[in-house]
Amino acid sequence: MEHLPKNARLYIIFIISLAFIFGILLLLNYTVPTIQSFLLFLFLSFLMESMAVLMPNGVAVSVGYAVDLTTMIVLGPLGAALCSCFGMMLRYTKVSNEDRRHIGNTPLYKTLFNGSQCLLSIGLASIVYYSFNTSVGDPFFYLNIVPLFTAILTYLIINTSIMTKLFSILHKQSFKEMFVNNIKWTLPNSFVIATLGIFISILYLHYGSMIMLLFFGPLMLARHSFKMYLDMKNLYMETVYALTKAVEAKDPYTDGHSKRVAELSVRLGEFMDLPQQKIETIKTAALLHDIGKIGIEDSILNKAGKLNDYEIDKIKSHPAIGVNILNEVDFLKDVKLLIYCHHERYDGNGYPDRLGGDDVPKEAYILSVADAFDAMTSDRSYRKAMEVTKALSIIQEEAGRQFHPEIASLFLRMLQMEEDKNNSEAITI
Numbered sequence: 001m002e003h004l005p006k007n008a009r010l011y012i013i014f015i016i017s018l019a020f021i022f023g024i025l026l027l028l029n030y031t032v033p034t035i036q037s038f039l040l041f042l043f044l045s046f047l048m049e050s051m052a053v054l055m056p057n058g059v060a061v062s063v064g065y066a067v068d069l070t071t072m073i074v075l076g077p078l079g080a081a082l083c084s085c086f087g088m089m090l091r092y093t094k095v096s097n098e099d100r101r102h103i104g105n106t107p108l109y110k111t112l113f114n115g116s117q118c119l120l121s122i123g124l125a126s127i128v129y130y131s132f133n134t135s136v137g138d139p140f141f142y143l144n145i146v147p148l149f150t151a152i153l154t155y156l157i158i159n160t161s162i163m164t165k166l167f168s169i170l171h172k173q174s175f176k177e178m179f180v181n182n183i184k185w186t187l188p189n190s191f192v193i194a195t196l197g198i199f200i201s202i203l204y205l206h207y208g209s210m211i212m213l214l215f216f217g218p219l220m221l222a223r224h225s226f227k228m229y230l231d232m233k234n235l236y237m238e239t240v241y242a243l244t245k246a247v248e249a250k251d252p253y254t255d256g257h258s259k260r261v262a263e264l265s266v267r268l269g270e271f272m273d274l275p276q277q278k279i280e281t282i283k284t285a286a287l288l289h290d291i292g293k294i295g296i297e298d299s300i301l302n303k304a305g306k307l308n309d310y311e312i313d314k315i316k317s318h319p320a321i322g323v324n325i326l327n328e329v330d331f332l333k334d335v336k337l338l339i340y341c342h343h344e345r346y347d348g349n350g351y352p353d354r355l356g357g358d359d360v361p362k363e364a365y366i367l368s369v370a371d372a373f374d375a376m377t378s379d380r381s382y383r384k385a386m387e388v389t390k391a392l393s394i395i396q397e398e399a400g401r402q403f404h405p406e407i408a409s410l411f412l413r414m415l416q417m418e419e420d421k422n423n424s425e426a427i428t429i
């Protein structure tokens with residue numbers, strides 16, 4: 001925990017202490033209906049959290065929330081808070097084929113923080129739920145929609161706030177902005193998972209635990225299919241990255257170029273406040289933008305002298321070749337368009353289709369300016385790297401010609417602001 005900033009450490013300690021006090025209060029004021037039902041739902045909570053699927057963006061998706069909601073309806077506030085907290089703390093997750101994550105190899109503060117977040121979220125949501133005219137284990141709970149809806153919303157707001165606050169401290173970003181982004185992403189998913197929780201509760205309260213457990217079979221199957229889809233997607237992306245490496249290996253001067261263009265494009269996308277999904281598309285397109293060069297002879301790519309017309313045409317075919325390589329993959333549809341357009345110019349004198357203006361997606365212009373900046377400021381087989389100031393003045397001159405004027409100006413402003421920030425940090429240190 002020592003590596004974390006002081007305010008992050010204080011925040012983590014605060015949340016853990018708050019959860020501890022809240023847990024004691026629940027213990028003093030509530031009970032669980034039976035120890036058997038408590039152990040059953042504790043096991044289900046542990047199982048669901050252990051089977052969380054890790055998304056490519058690092059977020060773990062689980063249906064543990066459905067079980068949380070069920071425990072709230074079936075066991076009341078204390079049972080819900082304890083099952084969710086211990087289910088999360090004891091989880092055993094598979095990160096990769098070799099890597100497993102569990103309480104034994106996770107830093108204690110992380111385990112306690114995650115458990116506290118669960119305890120506070122479902123515990124407080126339960127208090128809200130039972131503050132209405134509701135009773136623990138009511139088989140017809142679903143007829144009373146207002147308490148359910150209010151509890152789901154409370155859970156979401158508390159859960160998202162706790163995590164967002166930590167990330168806003170760690171990444172020094174505005175809490176409000178991050179919160180709005182996160183809640184937009186989680187809201188629709190959470191209501192789908194909540195419906196699942198309501199369904200599990202009805203099965204348990206009307207037909208008993210055995211029928212409810214039978215329902216987990218199809219749920220596991222759905223989870224398995226989703227995991228397989230993600231694995232396939234990851235495998236495909238890994239293959240594509242390997243291809244990118246292969247392109248860069250053809251010309252040692254371009255080593256790391258795609259990755260740097262991706263980093264620059266993402267920074268610009270964030271600076272422009274683009275939605276996260278668009279930023280992800282730009283990042284993938286940037287990583288793969290020159291993949292078409294795989295289909296061009298090394299003798300042309302690495303030629304130190306002037307290129308003849310045939311060779312220029314060959315080079316200009318790389319966006320189209322890139323799109324052909326990626327053509328069979330449906331989820332890269334938006335990415336392909338950006339790759340196809342990354343050498344189009346704003347004035348319509350680019351290639352392959354001499355489009356320009358608003359006929360080229362803005363994201364392709366982002367890619368274009370980041371690509372040009374990195375190309376100018378790195379060594380190439382036919383010239384040395386240019387000074388950064390010189391590259392920036394070229395971008396300024398070419399705004400409205402090669403580059404989209406607004407995007408070029410935002411790019412320059414972003415680099416200027418980053419430099420100012422670095423300078424002021426250097427003075428403070």
Ligand SMILES: [Fe+2]
Pocket residue numbers: 289290318342343
């Ligand atoms: Fe290119």
